[in-house]
Amino acid sequence: xxxxxxxxxxxxxxxxxxxxxxxxxxxxxxxxxxxxxxxxxxxxxxxxxxxxxxxxxxxxxxxxxxxxxxxxxxxxxxxxxxxxxxxxxxxxxxxxxxxxxxxxxxxxxxxxxxxxxxxxxxxxxxxxxxxxxxxxxxxxxxxxxxxxxxxxxxxxxxxxxxxxxxxxxxxxxxxxxxxxxxxxxxxxxxxxxxxxxxxxxxxxxxxxxxxxxxx
Numbered sequence: 001x002x003x004x005x006x007x008x009x010x011x012x013x014x015x016x017x018x019x020x021x022x023x024x025x026x027x028x029x030x031x032x033x034x035x036x037x038x039x040x041x042x043x044x045x046x047x048x049x050x051x052x053x054x055x056x057x058x059x060x061x062x063x064x065x066x067x068x069x070x071x072x073x074x075x076x077x078x079x080x081x082x083x084x085x086x087x088x089x090x091x092x093x094x095x096x097x098x099x100x101x102x103x104x105x106x107x108x109x110x111x112x113x114x115x116x117x118x119x120x121x122x123x124x125x126x127x128x129x130x131x132x133x134x135x136x137x138x139x140x141x142x143x144x145x146x147x148x149x150x151x152x153x154x155x156x157x158x159x160x161x162x163x164x165x166x167x168x169x170x171x172x173x174x175x176x177x178x179x180x181x182x183x184x185x186x187x188x189x190x191x192x193x194x195x196x197x198x199x200x201x202x203x204x205x206x207x208x209x210x211x212x213x214x215x
Contacts, residue, residue: 053075098131102128105138183199183201
């Protein structure tokens, strides 16, 4: 497998957060707070859409990639969501050609600001997607879903600390924007998590280089 790493690591963040990420987020929170089990929902969802040429934006610990049967001829590009990483990646990704799959897993709810300021990301990434490619993603919603006691406590705490920015995130805003940018969109909600697949990227007239929006 060929893996291009397009990020500038923040070692303090990695050491502090990612050490417990798999146990707390992938294990405990997904099952009990968000009610979207990793093993039976998220991993199969990711695996069925992964292509031989894949762009993963907001990779976390790389859990989903690690739980896929990657082959020697798989090409995977990893992009982390921080300003320095994305600025460094902007000039590199466009030179790699189109990708057959792009993932935005557990990314949108970590972006600060209203939902309307997050959705331009769809228009940006579709320019790197092949005509037959798929954009897939998952995000924890703040509106339009029923949160249990545990989930609501986490939502409140994470938004207060600036770890999440999803209090007002709803399925409608994300799905509407996806349909504006893609001809074939499938969305469903599992627990408090929106899962989406988008195909047939629509052409736009903006042209130019790809730019990733950050908060």
